[in-house]
Amino acid sequence: MGWKICCIIANERQPGYLGTEMKHDETAGRAILDKMRILVTWSTSYVFLESGLDAIDRRRSFCIGAYGEDPTKPGAAIIAGLPDLIGTVEHENNELIQRFVSLFPSGDVFAFDLESSTNYFAYALYEKSVLRRKAFGDAERGVVLNEGTLLEEESEVLNKSGNKDLVTHGEALAFNICKRFFGRPFDALDGDKLTVEIYTMLPRVFISIRKFLRRPPFDR
DSSP states (O other), X not given: OOOEEEEEEEEOSSTTGGGSXXXXXXXXXXXXXXXXXXXXXXXXXXXXXXXXXXXXXXTTEEEXXXXXXXXXXXXXXXXXXXXXXXXXXXXXXXXXXXXXXXXSTTSEEEEEEEEGGGTEEEEEEEETTEXXXXXXXXXXXXXXXXXXXXXXXXXXXXXXXXXXXXXXXXXXXXXXXXXXXXXXXXXXXXXXXXXXXXXXXXXXXXXXXHHHHTSOOOOO
């Protein structure tokens, strides 16, 4: 099955922490959105991750999960389908990703964006706030960027195939890197383990108006 998905994940606990059964903390999730300056409506619902991923096909909807004992500092989080992240993981100095990394400075942060119809893949892994690995490309452009040493999770995928082209295996590579967060590849997750919350972003016109009203006045 092909995928069209964009996620950003963080973990400051033990490897595979997100593979355990945990409930999303609404307070922690809202704090993450506020700190990342993501403007949303107030209509939300709680679902399991599998249903949350299905919901992101709706216009400007995404899901978030924040997990840990302390709502003021969750140990792990996932945001899937965030409209402003789609198509931007490959961008250099991505502000949205940098804000997320700053919330989990001592852990791992992984952002990935996939579109199987064009073999598009883009992913970036940060370890303790430092970019460790980044790669992206697609069927038309080939591999555009291949920065950093191959990860163990990538080598596992490539060594199983005689073809070691990153574009061919971009989806499998991204999903296998997720093992360090979930204990298993992303496409092998138990969708009923994690609960997430569904949000809808404000319409673009309202976001533009808010940004305009918050601009400093012109010098006189």
